[in-house]
Amino acid sequence: MPKRSFILILTLFAATHAHAFCGFYVAKGDTKIFNRASQVVIVRDQDKTVMTMANDFQGSARDFAVVIPVPTKIERGQIHVAEKALIDHLDAYSSPRLVEYFDPDPCAVLKPQMDMRNAVAEAITVTASAPAMRAKSLGVTIEAKYTVGEYDILILSAKQSSGLETWLTENGYKLPNGAAYVLGSYIRQNMHFFVAKVNLGEQARLGFNYLRPLQVAYESPKFMLPIRLGTVNANGAQELFVYAITTKGRVETTNYKTVKLPSDVDVPLFVRKDFTPFYKALFTEQVKKEEMSAVFLEYAWNMSWCDPCASEPLSQDELRKLGVFWLDAGSNVFLTRLHVRYDREHFPEDLVFQETGDERSFQARYVLHNPAKTGQCDAAIAYRRQLRERQEKEAANVAELTGWNVEEMRRKMHLDTASVTPAEKKWWEKIW
Amino acid sequence: MKRFDPRLYQIGALTVLLLYGIFALNFDVTLFRSVLLVGTAIATQAIGSRIKHVAFDPRSAAISGLSLSLLLRSESIALLIAAAVIAVGSKFSIRIKNKHIFNPTNGAIVAMMLLSNRVWVSPGQWGNVAFFGFLITCIGGLVVNRAARSDVTYAFIIFWSALVIGRSLYVGEPLAIPFHRLESGALLLFTFFMISDPKTTPDSRAGRILFAALVAFGGWYINYRLFRTNGILWSLAGAAIFVPVIDALLPAARYAWRRDAAPAVPQPHQLATAA
Numbered sequence: 001m002p003k004r005s006f007i008l009i010l011t012l013f014a015a016t017h018a019h020a021f022c023g024f025y026v027a028k029g030d031t032k033i034f035n036r037a038s039q040v041v042i043v044r045d046q047d048k049t050v051m052t053m054a055n056d057f058q059g060s061a062r063d064f065a066v067v068i069p070v071p072t073k074i075e076r077g078q079i080h081v082a083e084k085a086l087i088d089h090l091d092a093y094s095s096p097r098l099v100e101y102f103d104p105d106p107c108a109v110l111k112p113q114m115d116m117r118n119a120v121a122e123a124i125t126v127t128a129s130a131p132a133m134r135a136k137s138l139g140v141t142i143e144a145k146y147t148v149g150e151y152d153i154l155i156l157s158a159k160q161s162s163g164l165e166t167w168l169t170e171n172g173y174k175l176p177n178g179a180a181y182v183l184g185s186y187i188r189q190n191m192h193f194f195v196a197k198v199n200l201g202e203q204a205r206l207g208f209n210y211l212r213p214l215q216v217a218y219e220s221p222k223f224m225l226p227i228r229l230g231t232v233n234a235n236g237a238q239e240l241f242v243y244a245i246t247t248k249g250r251v252e253t254t255n256y257k258t259v260k261l262p263s264d265v266d267v268p269l270f271v272r273k274d275f276t277p278f279y280k281a282l283f284t285e286q287v288k289k290e291e292m293s294a295v296f297l298e299y300a301w302n303m304s305w306c307d308p309c310a311s312e313p314l315s316q317d318e319l320r321k322l323g324v325f326w327l328d329a330g331s332n333v334f335l336t337r338l339h340v341r342y343d344r345e346h347f348p349e350d351l352v353f354q355e356t357g358d359e360r361s362f363q364a365r366y367v368l369h370n371p372a373k374t375g376q377c378d379a380a381i382a383y384r385r386q387l388r389e390r391q392e393k394e395a396a397n398v399a400e401l402t403g404w405n406v407e408e409m410r411r412k413m414h415l416d417t418a419s420v421t422p423a424e425k426k427w428w429e430k431i432w
Numbered sequence: 433m434k435r436f437d438p439r440l441y442q443i444g445a446l447t448v449l450l451l452y453g454i455f456a457l458n459f460d461v462t463l464f465r466s467v468l469l470v471g472t473a474i475a476t477q478a479i480g481s482r483i484k485h486v487a488f489d490p491r492s493a494a495i496s497g498l499s500l501s502l503l504l505r506s507e508s509i510a511l512l513i514a515a516a517v518i519a520v521g522s523k524f525s526i527r528i529k530n531k532h533i534f535n536p537t538n539g540a541i542v543a544m545m546l547l548s549n550r551v552w553v554s555p556g557q558w559g560n561v562a563f564f565g566f567l568i569t570c571i572g573g574l575v576v577n578r579a580a581r582s583d584v585t586y587a588f589i590i591f592w593s594a595l596v597i598g599r600s601l602y603v604g605e606p607l608a609i610p611f612h613r614l615e616s617g618a619l620l621l622f623t624f625f626m627i628s629d630p631k632t633t634p635d636s637r638a639g640r641i642l643f644a645a646l647v648a649f650g651g652w653y654i655n656y657r658l659f660r661t662n663g664i665l666w667s668l669a670g671a672a673i674f675v676p677v678i679d680a681l682l683p684a685a686r687y688a689w690r691r692d693a694a695p696a697v698p699q700p701h702q703l704a705t706a707a
Contacts, residue, residue: 181604184604185603185604185605188602188603188604189603220659221658221659221660222659223659224659248549252554252556253556254554254555254556254661255555255556255612255613255616256556256559256560257457257556257557257558257559257560258554258556258557259458260458290559293559293560294559348606348608348609348612349605349608349609349612349613352661354552354661356505356552356554357506357507357548357549357550357551357552358460358505358507358552359507360507
């Protein structure tokens, strides 16, 4: 009995302070659970910014073209193509995760702490789908035109959206309704654009059958992400993951509420195999709770370590490839993972960010407790009763987090059969 | 007849907002830290009053502590305590013509942001969902406060809305964008509880309207031309420096919280009354 409380306290401690706890991975989630998701890495210090954009564009590469607004004029050397594996690694490192504990046998003698075997699982990776920034083709001055990797890049300068729209249309790009309006307001704010489309010949030569992320480096006080182009022609909500890599601490949005995803909650054992749907339902439920008006924090951690590790931290080489330009200066590399589901109605304006001085670690973490196989002893009776209470609580937790039906959860956990332990009689039931 | 002290309404309203923020909106501040901030502010007021030999009145200090709890964020308790000391301490130490220059909370926040990169203000923490409830609380403040200086609040709302909406119209943004920007809890708190501070705004009505215009333009410029956050907080601190000049150009009677109460730091001839 005392052993169990010990473990629970330790869990709690580990949770709040993220101190070392022994853990290992038990599962890996599906990476493609969110449809139409984009992933953007923003590496930023002072005003220097390197943005890496990945998408899960599913159509033919021939049809792919993207208009990307950037806050400054850009030159040839500022656009680059990155490996998808970099973002996949970042995703795996920062994913919500499942952690597993084993209850000690209540009948066994108290053993040292290491007897607690913890396991950690992971969750989800996410999918990127090119945000619907599919404003195609341009009009106006082409400042530069060249090929980077498998992309043909056109750097444009436009004074008027009508010109840009015409150019895009004339060159065979279909602009979604309303895109010209958005482009126009960006032009008025001195935003610049580049267009990337796939050079099929280069793609075949390089041997890629997927679209690699595009990178752009610029220096601007604007710490923002243009999402409006993505909402003009979207049917329904879109999913966006922002990985902000900075030096000081956690990044948050200043024009939308940033909310921590619920974390450190005990969930039933079946979540192990249902972790992907669990996380997906949990996210949907939290979005609903916040009336789809919030950005969610899923991870905030100094990249030099992790605990438990869903994946090893990125190497110096990987960070450099993502654009972390201050490695030689030895500054911190702090990662913030934000997740937002957005549409035009709830997210009318672009996301604006700020870096805070908050270095506290945060991870979205869900906890499994494996019951002990109990022998026959007095402690076992009490343990089984507590176990039953805990499992009821776990069923309620998972129902609250995901919006799933609590009775269904209890059935899945076989709690409705009352097979675990008959509930102890109330004192008055023992009188007569 | 005694005038109702608007500070009592402010203390009540800020306390409700803070509790709502902590328990419903999950503000990144704990009850313990808030109590500590309010306690430090009041203690600083007590010490300052003793040093300056004036009557001790905890109300303004409580407002400063509550406002800091609502706005200022840091991992470090020491930095939060420092902010509370600076807030109230500045009232006693940074004065021109016996009037303190900076709104205590605003001055402390700006000073802390300049001194340390471990403090921050989260303008997005309110979200937009609770906006209207919040608005009603603030308007309630205006009603109670009507005898005091609400003109600066009205003027600021008009100037700020005109700038934000005007910019969106100029760049061709849909109106949903400026309205989203105006539906901000942080903006309401600033407008109804900070810029309206009668002790640090100019004495004359014309001066206050000019002051509101300065603050609005400065804040707008910082947010939408320099693209930095918390423009209005920086701008209020900047504009505060010009208040003595505005008062010199457009003089009027100084504000006192209540006719029968001594100001926080009264002029020497009032000492006898206060004592």
